[in-house]
Each structure stands twice: as structure tokens, then as C-alpha cells.
Amino acid sequence: MDRPTMEDVAARAGVSRALVSLVMRGSPKVSEHRRAAVLLAADELGYSPHAMARSLASRTSHFVGVMVSDLHNAFWAEVVDGLDAYARDQGFELVINTGGRRAGRERQALASLLSFRPAGIALLGPVVPATAIAVAASQAPLVLVSRSSRLSTVDTVNDDGQSGSALAVDHLVSLGHTDIVHIDGGGGSQAAPRRTGYLAAMRRHGLSAKVIRSEYTDAAGAKAIRELLSDRIPTAVVAANDYNAIGAISALEEAGLRVPADVSVVGYDNTSLAALRHVSLTTVDQPRTEMGRLAAEALIQRVREERSHPVRHLLRPALVVRTTTAPPRPG
Numbered sequence: 001m002d003r004p005t006m007e008d009v010a011a012r013a014g015v016s017r018a019l020v021s022l023v024m025r026g027s028p029k030v031s032e033h034r035r036a037a038v039l040l041a042a043d044e045l046g047y048s049p050h051a052m053a054r055s056l057a058s059r060t061s062h063f064v065g066v067m068v069s070d071l072h073n074a075f076w077a078e079v080v081d082g083l084d085a086y087a088r089d090q091g092f093e094l095v096i097n098t099g100g101r102r103a104g105r106e107r108q109a110l111a112s113l114l115s116f117r118p119a120g121i122a123l124l125g126p127v128v129p130a131t132a133i134a135v136a137a138s139q140a141p142l143v144l145v146s147r148s149s150r151l152s153t154v155d156t157v158n159d160d161g162q163s164g165s166a167l168a169v170d171h172l173v174s175l176g177h178t179d180i181v182h183i184d185g186g187g188g189s190q191a192a193p194r195r196t197g198y199l200a201a202m203r204r205h206g207l208s209a210k211v212i213r214s215e216y217t218d219a220a221g222a223k224a225i226r227e228l229l230s231d232r233i234p235t236a237v238v239a240a241n242d243y244n245a246i247g248a249i250s251a252l253e254e255a256g257l258r259v260p261a262d263v264s265v266v267g268y269d270n271t272s273l274a275a276l277r278h279v280s281l282t283t284v285d286q287p288r289t290e291m292g293r294l295a296a297e298a299l300i301q302r303v304r305e306e307r308s309h310p311v312r313h314l315l316r317p318a319l320v321v322r323t324t325t326a327p328p329r330p331g
Contacts, residue, residue, distance in 0.1 A: 004045040012041035064299060065113030065140075066096045067106065069125035069189065070216065073243060074271040075288060076124050079145060082292025083122060090300050092119060101188065101216070103127050110136055120299040123147065125189040141302035143295045146189045155298040157291050157313040161190045164284040164317035165197030166204075168238045168266040171282070171319055173205050175327045177236040177264065180207065183214045183224040183248060185240035191216075194268065198238055216240055221247025229255055235263060235328035242267040242274045242283055249281075249324065260326035270320050280323040287315055 006024070010017045015034060022030050023038040030038075041047075064087050068076045084094050095116060099106025106128035113121055120141035126133070130149070136142055137153040144156045165182070172180050182198040185191030195211060202209040214224040221244035228234070229251075239245035245267030249259050257263055267274055270285035294313045301307045 004042075004047040006047075008045055009038060009042045009047050012045060013037045061117055061119045062092050063095050063116060063118045064092050064296070065116065065118040065121040066094050067109050067113060067121070067123050067126065068096060068098045069106070069127065070101050071098045073216065073241070073269075074273055075241070075269045075286070078271070078288035079124055079292040079295075082289035082294075083296045084292070085289075086293045086296035087300070090296075092296075092300065099126065099128065101127060103129060107132055114139055119303045122295050122299055127187060127189060141299055143299045143302075145291055145295050152310050155295075155302065155311045155313075157295045157298070157315070158190065159286040159291070159315045159317045161193030161317075162197030162200065164268060164286075165194045165238060166201040167317065167319040168268070168284055169198060169201035169205070171321065172236045172238070172264060172266065172325065173207075175264070175325060177328050178207055179234040179328075180236045180238060181210045181212060181228060181234045182238045183212050183221060183228075183240055183244055185244070186213055186215045186220075188216045188240070191240060194240065210234075214240055214244060216244055218243045218247030218250070220244060222251035224248065225251035225255075233257065233263065236325070237263060237265045239265060239267050242269045242271045242281060245281055245283070245324075246273065246279065260324050262329055264325040264328070266325060274320075274322070282322045282325040283320055285318045285320045291315065 006017050006020050010020045015038060019030065019034060020038050023035050070076060087094060097109045097112060099109040106126055110128060110132060114136060118140055121136060122143050122145065125146045133149060133154060134151055137151060142154050144154060146158060148158060149156055169180060184195045199209050212224045212228055214220045221239055225248045237248055239248050245265050249265055252259055252263050259265055267281045267283035270283045273279060274281035274283045298311050
């Protein structure tokens, strides 16, 4: 049987569709007698008002749009957990889509979220151009996670990527490594600060730096390692993120190299994948759930007009040492 409609409820109750709409919106203009008749008919038919349609009709919304850059990365799932918990506690629901780490698709995903007239929008790791962000922020409150902005209408939540990469380099140097390569995140969100942090730390230690262009995926990490090994074998690798690091480790092992006996590897994000016993990846931890909570808090403050000035949360990362790093091989 098809899902019952407002017209079905009106026919069952013997009233107009307009009156059913008033009842479903909680309008005080309806008599108790008619309200009871409509609610009884709705109950008998199993009808419930479509919450999104109701918010469109009333021009008020308790939905928060969330665009996730990469649904394959567990890091974002944990950020969403924090966002969702705070939003629900404040009476908001999430509507989630993705742009697949491609600017064109992100534009479409952002336009789709805006078409629902959400209370606000959170963009997680977006690569969409700044101009598109500015346009979206003029239509709804907006917060960015893992992306910076100078717009006064946009709030941001980031970790200190420069400090995070420096922690990775400092750890490897403390073990005795001097030949340390960075596989970066290419044009991905926060790739630039992590790259800058690596380069600055290598200069501080008086070491030569080498950056290989990559992306935030395991396939890209593996490809970068194969490119690197055609030239030389470093003693350590600082990867763009945990997935990139897993791909790097896979390619190293395929080449007959042991991790960490031959090459040490450090990831970034400290996702649930990194903590698995058979992976046990040394990585830089971002407080993922807290980042989501702060994003939701900032967004809802804007929605409720409790604040007009931007907030710029910058969280300090920490190094988590596991078993993929060790002193360099002798000789």
C-alpha cells in the first residue's frame, strides 16, 4: 500500500487538505473537535507528516545539513558522531550527503542541502572553492571543519596541522632518523598546514626535506611509495593521513621492505583503523568527536542568533606512538 498522504487524511476526516495542514503544523486556528478528527484519521491511516516538508512550509527548520568530503574515511564518521550528539541534544537532526572529494560534486551537494532550507550547514573537509562557501554562508549559518576561512559569517574548527606534522618529525628524529619523506594530501583540506609543518620541522633539525604529491587515500599512498622507491629508500615516512599511511605500508611490504625494521611510518588522524592490533599505526591524534561537538555548538549559536562574530577553534594534536616506528636500520 502506498504511503498515506495529507489528501487521504482529509478524505477520511471529511475536512479540507488545508485544514489537515494547519493541524499538522500545530496551528491554534483549528477547533479541538476538528483537530481530534484529523488526528484520529491520521492515526487510523498510519500517516505522519514529512518533517522536511513541514519545515519547508513553515520556513523554520530543525535540520542541520552536513556535507562530508569522504565517506570512506572513518575520521569523518567520528566527527559526525560528535556533531550528531550535540545537535540531537539541542533538538536538531542531521541530513548528510557527500561531495566525494571533488569540487564540482561538492558544489552540487551544497546546493542540494541549501534547497532544503536547513537551519545551518556544516562542511567537513570541503574542497569546494571559497566563493561557493561565501555564497552558501549568505543563505544559512555555516561552519567548516578541517578548513580555514577569513569570512566573518563562517565559523571554523581545525586542529593545528603544522604542530601535528612537527610532532611526527620530532618523534622520528628522536629515534635517529634523518632521511624522512612526507607523502602529502595534495589539494585536500589541511594538507597545506601539514606540509608546512613537516618542512619547518625538517629545517629546524637541519635536514633535507622531500615531499611527494599524493592524496588522502590508501591507493594514493601506495602509488607514492612506488614512485619513491624508484629513486631511493628513505628510513621514515610521514603520511598525509592514516589511510594514506596504510597504503604506504602495503606498498613497502610488497616491495619486500619491513615496517618498521626497514622503514618507519607515521600517519595522521588516529582513526579507529590505526588502533587495530594488526595495524598498530603510530599517528597524530585529532580530537575527532570534540571537533564535531564544537562545530555543532558554533552552528547552533548562529542559528539562535546568540553570536554574530566568528569563532576559530584550533585544537592541539598529540602523538600516539605504536609499532610502526623504530630506530633506523644500521648502516
